[in-house]
Amino acid sequence: MSDTNPNTTSDLERLTAFVGTVRTALGLGDDADEAAITSALGTRLGDAAAAVERAKAIEQTWANEKVDAALRSALTAAGILPDFMEDAMLRAKAVGFILNDKGEVVTKPDAKDTIPNTSPAAWVQGELKAKAPRFWPTSVGAGAKGAGFASHTGASMECFRPGGTLTDQMSAVARMGEKAVIDSLKRSGIAVPPWLKGGSTR
Numbered sequence: 001m002s003d004t005n006p007n008t009t010s011d012l013e014r015l016t017a018f019v020g021t022v023r024t025a026l027g028l029g030d031d032a033d034e035a036a037i038t039s040a041l042g043t044r045l046g047d048a049a050a051a052v053e054r055a056k057a058i059e060q061t062w063a064n065e066k067v068d069a070a071l072r073s074a075l076t077a078a079g080i081l082p083d084f085m086e087d088a089m090l091r092a093k094a095v096g097f098i099l100n101d102k103g104e105v106v107t108k109p110d111a112k113d114t115i116p117n118t119s120p121a122a123w124v125q126g127e128l129k130a131k132a133p134r135f136w137p138t139s140v141g142a143g144a145k146g147a148g149f150a151s152h153t154g155a156s157m158e159c160f161r162p163g164g165t166l167t168d169q170m171s172a173v174a175r176m177g178e179k180a181v182i183d184s185l186k187r188s189g190i191a192v193p194p195w196l197k198g199g200s201t202r
Contacts, residue, residue: 067097070105074120082163084135088128095123137164157181157188169193 071092072085080088096108097120107118114127129136138156159168173181178196185192 063099066099067105071097071120074124077121078124078129079137079163079165080124080135081137081158081161084132088124088132088135091128091132092120092123137161137168157184157190160185160190160193 068089071089075085075088095114096111097105098108100106100117105120107114107116107123109116114123118126137158157172158164159172173196176184182192182196
């Protein structure tokens with residue numbers, strides 16, 4: 001009785017056919033041996049891995065750009081002084097912002113010393129303003145001047161610098177009066193806006 005396995009021939013044929021398909025896919029001739037096939041596969045796999053890494057790098061660059069744009073937009077909308085924009089960006093990057101699964105910019109889920117999954121706008125308003133108030137124009141409370149107020153002490157006129165809002169400027173005038181504001185502006189070396197006393201700086 002023969003020990004020959006009846007499936008041996010068909011298995012061999014299938015394996016041969018498969019190897020032939022691999023040779024064709026790799027652009028090798030029918031006489032390519034195992035070493036040639038292995039070498040070609042290694043090259044192809046290396047190329048594929050490099051392509052994957054390039055794709056990942058491009059994707060990360062795009063994500064970083066989107067995060068930066070969202071942060072700058074939130075900081076600008078919050079009225080940050082232009083001189084402090086880069087300092088604020090460094091703080092934001094130290095906290096760590098990412099794109100979530102929905103493509104939204106948020107703080108990292110494991111971010112330390114901050115609330116995770118927070119939008120840039122919420123982070124700016126709820127955290128950065130409290131930790132770095134100097135990044136924003138000084139705003140005095142809307143209450144009365146009080147007994148200790150004196151215009152000659154030189155109240156902050158930062159809202160009249162570039163980037164300040166007309167609302168804050170008008171509020172300062174309402175609190176202090178035009179003359180006190182003009183005097184403070186002159187002492188601070190800030191140009192008096194045209195709508196105050198016709199813009200006279202003398």
